[in-house]
Amino acid sequence: MNKNIFQLPRNLVFFIMFVMLTGQAVARQENPFTGDNPWPDIRKERITKVLPEAMKTAGVDAWIVVCRENNNDPIAHHIGGENAGGTAVFLFYIKDEKFGSIVFSPAGEATALADLHIHDQVLPIPRGHSAISAAAEYAKSRPFTKIAVNSSSENEMADGLSYTQRKNMEEAFGSEAAKFVSSNELLYEWLSIKLPSEVDIMKKAAQLTSDWQYEAYSQVRPGKSTDADIAKFLKNKIAEYGFKDGWAADQNPNVNSGPDRGHSHATDKIIMPGDVIQIDFGIRVYDMWVTDIQRFAYVLRPGEVVAPDSVQQYWENSKQGSRIALSAMRPGVTGYDVDKAQRDFMKKKGSEYVMWSTGHPVGYVAHDVGPSLGGAQLIDSKPRAESFKKLKPGMVFAFDGFFAWKLPDGREKTMSVEEMAVVTADGASYLIDPQEELILIKDAIKQ
Known part of the structure; x- marks a missing residue:
């Protein structure tokens, strides 16, 4: 059995082990959003x-x-x-x-x-x-x-x-x-302020959003599967559970195994060994609260059992950027402060320029009302007023750990491991366990 399966959340490890041993599907994951709308x-x-x-x-x-x-x-x-x-x-x-x-x-x-x-x-x-x-x-x-x-x-x-x-x-x-x-x-x-009961709902929704992305990656067959196939799998999950898209339906999820495409739709690009795959995905539950989570995977080349040192380092840099951003989030600091904390780390590690803000409020819409965790990336223009707004307890953010590099053809690829967190009285905490390890997909072209 591929040892990298144990990098997945425990519930999905059990799911995949069952399928591998029996060749049969199991009952779908329990829906925590049944019953009366709160x-x-x-x-x-x-x-x-x-x-x-x-x-x-x-x-x-x-x-x-x-x-x-x-x-x-x-x-x-x-x-x-x-x-x-x-x-x-x-x-x-x-x-x-x-x-x-x-x-x-x-x-x-x-x-x-x-x-x-x-x-x-x-x-x-x-x-x-x-x-x-x-x-x-x-x-x-x-x-x-x-x-x-x-x-x-x-x-x-x-x-x-x-x-x-x-x-x-x-x-x-x-x-x-x-x-x-x-x-x-x-x-x-x-x-901009969410009640504890709302944060609890968003925690459950975020867990589903993340779990389904791991499950989607387990379906990938290099050389056959396309970015659009992953998107279709996640679209079917939304329909199966009776949820709605976290943002514009044509661009949710954004699945990208090639160079950066920004906010975009998934294409028919075939996923190949050596690809770094990004899934940017969100769901809307109770027709009210939304999530915004990204998960990253690497497709092993023939003979590889781990990602190359360069890709692994890109991942570690991205993950560390996320942790630095989280540690900077606390009541009284500005969104600009959070963004700059990560930008300083990116500069130290040699990342290419990333145009996107580190993070944004999320809740009733994907880009909700509240402070922008951005502004430090701007060179020739003044940051938005929202970048200088102060964080307060009860604010919920989706935010990225960035690292960008040049591909052989000169285009760029960015890792932007995106998590969700809530500001607390003395800091901030993730809504769910963050992605700790780069998901590895075994080369299956010759199988």
């Missing part, structure tokens, strides 16, 4: 516990979100407005340290919205009347000083207010529209 309860907790603190940090005492059918605000699902038909206005406020919420909803939808028990009040607006006007009259009667609205040039999640909606809001509020400020900072503070 999002309704988690959403309510996020609104009542996390949102007030986000509003205080952002320095606003009111927040207005306008929801509607077909072209809804991207934040609608987070506040209970995902089923809006006619225009509905959601108003959150803080008065005398008390947090509250009120919804001005079309009458035909108000009953169902009230049944969700998310908001303090749901006021039915009769047909032919404007929810925006009703919300404006209510807000103007209150001593609000700063009213956040979803217009932003920095964050698409805070930019859901259309031009005509903004115009209607300004007309309805009149001179009080001078109190409008962007919800950019508010949404940054609210969405």
Whole structure:
């Protein structure tokens, strides 16, 4: 038996041993995401516990979100407005340290919205009347000083207010529209922090994401299998379990056994001995939380039992870069600090230039709201403001350990072992055990 099988997670070792000994498949891995969707309860907790603190940090005492059918605000699902038909206005406020919420909803939808028990009040607006006007009259009667609205040039999640909606809001509020400020900072503070229950869900999802990649590698037959075959295997896993893609379906997973292709789709390139294979893969569970994990493998050439020293060193450098990035992640440091810690190591080890940021927030989308673990790679331009945002407990990141080198034809290949981690009170911890060893695939061309 190939000794390198023991480099796989224990559950997959048992799976492969069983198949090798019996020639039969075993029952599929247990799905941890059956039963009721926990999002309704988690959403309510996020609104009542996390949102007030986000509003205080952002320095606003009111927040207005306008929801509607077909072209809804991207934040609608987070506040209970995902089923809006006619225009509905959601108003959150803080008065005398008390947090509250009120919804001005079309009458035909108000009953169902009230049944969700998310908001303090749901006021039915009769047909032919404007929810925006009703919300404006209510807000103007209150001593609000700063009213956040979803217009932003920095964050698409805070930019859901259309031009005509903004115009209607300004007309309805009149001179009080001078109190409008962007919800950019508010949404940054609210969405970037994940509850412990959400982190637990993402841990389970990350484990599946990683396990399936190991299983996909066990299917590879050099000289026959293609990058697209691996992608198809993982696509079938998503369908079998009833999940969704972690990002754009055409590029998930990105499987690449050749030179770097960046964010891309898997091609029909045949996997050959000597190839370093990258799988970049993510799943969406409960239609809410996503993962982003990469696993790397090397295809042994005839006569090889381990990877060549050069490839093994590339792997060790990449892995060490990941560990350095993790050790730099703690409350109070900036995303730039984390990126620079790894860049300094890459420079010391002689890595080629890598354009990508070390990491990014992940949670509700693959590239979520929060600090960017990047900026130190930029030479001729200024880093984004998100690079200088400070890390806080509860933030979850997907981040890479980088090492890039030149291939014989002059093109580049990058190892970017990607893990997920959560920031804790005094540092950061991986969501799941990281990849410790380069996966080795036996040459099977002559078999």
